[in-house]
Amino acid sequence: MNAPQEKSPIIWDLPLRFFHWSMVAVVFTAAVTGYFFEEWWLDVHVYAGYALTCLLIFRLIWGFLGSYYSRFHTFPLSRNGVVTHLKNLLKGKSEQHAGHNPVGAWMIVGLLATLCLLVVSGFIVWGGQENKGPLASLIGYQFGEWGEEIHETLAGILMFAISIHLLGVLVETFIFKHPIVQAMITGRKEGVSATGKPVSIWHSLAGMLILIGVGAAFSYWITTKQQPPMAMSSNETYQQECGDCHPAYHPSLRSQNDWQQIMNNLSDHYGEDASLDATTYQEITAFLNSQNANTFDTEVAHKVGRHDTPNQRMTQTRYWQKKHDELTETDYSHPDIGSKVNCNACHKDADSGRFDDDQIKLPKGVHS
Amino acid sequence: MKKVICLTAIAAAFALATPAYASSILDEYRNQAQQENPSFNGFSAERGKAFFLTQHATGKAETPACTSCHTNDPTQSGLTRAGKSIAPLAVSVSPDRYTDQRKVEKWFRRNCNSVLGRACTTIEKGDFITFMQTQ
Numbered sequence: 246m247n248a249p250q251e252k253s254p255i256i257w258d259l260p261l262r263f264f265h266w267s268m269v270a271v272v273f274t275a276a277v278t279g280y281f282f283e284e285w286w287l288d289v290h291v292y293a294g295y296a297l298t299c300l301l302i303f304r305l306i307w308g309f310l311g312s313y314y315s316r317f318h319t320f321p322l323s324r325n326g327v328v329t330h331l332k333n334l335l336k337g338k339s340e341q342h343a344g345h346n347p348v349g350a351w352m353i354v355g356l357l358a359t360l361c362l363l364v365v366s367g368f369i370v371w372g373g374q375e376n377k378g379p380l381a382s383l384i385g386y387q388f389g390e391w392g393e394e395i396h397e398t399l400a401g402i403l404m405f406a407i408s409i410h411l412l413g414v415l416v417e418t419f420i421f422k423h424p425i426v427q428a429m430i431t432g433r434k435e436g437v438s439a440t441g442k443p444v445s446i447w448h449s450l451a452g453m454l455i456l457i458g459v460g461a462a463f464s465y466w467i468t469t470k471q472q473p474p475m476a477m478s479s480n481e482t483y484q485q486e487c488g489d490c491h492p493a494y495h496p497s498l499r500s501q502n503d504w505q506q507i508m509n510n511l512s513d514h515y516g517e518d519a520s521l522d523a524t525t526y527q528e529i530t531a532f533l534n535s536q537n538a539n540t541f542d543t544e545v546a547h548k549v550g551r552h553d554t555p556n557q558r559m560t561q562t563r564y565w566q567k568k569h570d571e572l573t574e575t576d577y578s579h580p581d582i583g584s585k586v587n588c589n590a591c592h593k594d595a596d597s598g599r600f601d602d603d604q605i606k607l608p609k610g611v612h613s
Numbered sequence: 614m615k616k617v618i619c620l621t622a623i624a625a626a627f628a629l630a631t632p633a634y635a636s637s638i639l640d641e642y643r644n645q646a647q648q649e650n651p652s653f654n655g656f657s658a659e660r661g662k663a664f665f666l667t668q669h670a671t672g673k674a675e676t677p678a679c680t681s682c683h684t685n686d687p688t689q690s691g692l693t694r695a696g697k698s699i700a701p702l703a704v705s706v707s708p709d710r711y712t713d714q715r716k717v718e719k720w721f722r723r724n725c726n727s728v729l730g731r732a733c734t735t736i737e738k739g740d741f742i743t744f745m746q747t748q
Contacts, residue, residue, distance in 0.1 A: 491695030516675030516694070518726040522719075583696020590696070 255432040255444040256343055258312040260452025264304055265429055271296045272360075272407070279400060287602040291371060291378070295467065298364045302459045303452075304357060310455070312448045313441030314344035321347045322354070339421040343439040352410050359403045366396040374544050375601065379470035386542045480532040486525055490517070492589045494559075495598030496533055497541035497550045503557040504533040515556075545600045560585055572611070581608035638711050639746075642739040649735055656736070661744025664737055672730035679728060687748045703748035711742050 257265075275293035278286040308317040326347035333339060339346070345353060372380030373389015384392075417423045428434045432444070487493045499507070508530050512520045521529065538550025554561035560569075569585070577585045588595040591611075594604040639656070646653045666685065670677035675694060682699060683691040688706050691699035700707045711717055717738075725733035733741075 490693040490697055492697070512726070513673070516673050516727075518673075518723040520723060520726075583692060584694065587696040 253433040253435050253437055254439045255312075256314050256434050256437070256439060256441075257429060257432045258315060258444045258452065259432065259449040260303075260307060260456065261311060261315045262429055262432055263452070263456075264300055264307070267296070267300055268360075271300065272403075276400070276404070284602045284605070287375070291367075294364055294367045294371075295463065297360065299456070299460050299463050301357065301360055301364060302463070303456050305361075306455055306459070307452065310451065312444040314439075319441065320345060320350040320353070322350055323347070327351065337420075339417065339423070341421075341423050341434070341437055343434065343437050343441065349413060352406070352413065356403070356406050356410065359399055359406055363396065363399045363403060366392045366399060370396050376543055376599065377601070379467055386544065386547050390547075480529070480536075482525060482528050483532050486521060486529060490519070491584075491586055492595065494588070495545075495596065496536040497538050497543060497546040497598045498559050499538055499557060500551050500553055501534060501537040501539050503553050504537050505530075507557050508533065515558075541598065543598060543600075545598065576611045579608055579611055582611070638714055638717055639739060639742050641714075642735050642742070646735045646739060653736070656739040656743040658740070658744040658747045660736075661740035661742070664740055665744060669729050672726060672728045676724075676727045679724070681728075687745055702745050704746045705748060711745070717742075 271293050275290055275297060278290035278293065283290075307315050310316075313319055321342070321344070330340070330347045334348075342349075344350075368378060368380050369384055369392030370389050371378040372382075373384035373386055373392055375381075375389070376386075414425060417425050424435065483496075484493045496504070507514070508526070511526075512518050538546040541550065548564040549559050549562050552562040552564070559565055572585075576582065579590075582590040588600075591605050591607055592600050593606055594601055643653075643656070646656075665679050665683075665687070668678045676682065682693055683702055687703040688701050690701055693699060700710070702710065704710060721733050721738055725731065725737075
């Protein structure tokens, strides 16, 4: 090892280092919330996704406007370079590079591409399936469902890519003794001669300005493109007549066919006589014919409402059961709940038919 | 003189504008009961109480008695099987009960069928309301 020479120049400018470590935090948050708390912490997951989007936009801009080693055109992506580097690795050698090494550079391209696709597919799921976010009014439920498949696949790819990235860092650090982690903290690589243009204070300044600009523009876009309210013309007669004994369930919870069955059997309505006079009967039937699971393009309409059950109970749908499988009879008999068909006890937005994940508030003492 | 007419008019207006109290529905049941049975000699809170507390179990299995949902104490809130609170049946606690005839008839129609498996007689309905007035 050479004795420490004069201080190495800054390879990684401050905005790039900020980007890198922010990504570590944000991706970690998104991965943990996405894999382990998909429902309960979906809002945190989405905020992480928003932050990720800003960081990625910044990085793409920085690939053209940043300091020398941050720019994409300086990445050593040539095939010869990669082949040489891999051959060297097999021989147990790894040449120290001022910026990324050829394999590392491809890793960055792969990571950035995967992350970009991840946030795009994330927005599609958020808008299509949950009917939230800037794409809510543009994307239908089915499209959101496909988006979720893609989002999950990409997340798997990302986890794999991150593992390889970390493996590369470990190998570089411990086998080849290249202090690349330190370089990502201080920006300097000791003992490397840098040929690129040096980093100046202007880079830090410009980088921070771009980050702030991107963040501001993104926040503006998100807040001005809020989700539309759900199209639900409420029917007062329905609300009154059907809301006496149980909550007046949102019409999207049952199909047109199931509603008809329910209306046909009102004199024996789940063990009680719930018959109506002729006028009321006709008005409610007409309402349910025009509004039901088949006319709403929401998650709950697709997953619960459109699945008919032997006696029209939504609690017998597979999705309902899967989503409530951690709750016990004791939970349902909690004084603030009373029964498993009292949706509003936990789903604060049940009346609107949205059933957003972040609107679930379990009463105190209920399993969580 | 004018003053007297005015006051009388105001008093009359108040009298006429008085909301239909439970008694008016009860009056109707009384008339009906008399027509149905000339030997009818008034409703009884005692009979109403017994009717309310009896485990009839002749209707639907889920609702053997009034008390299945309304609890044994009419001054307390009840609970539907779906978990929704029901306002107490006692007039002292829910003064606006038994004032809307359509509503009263609707719930007697439904609940008598659910609990008894048949329609209630006029005497049963009258006794029931009479009992609730004493609560």
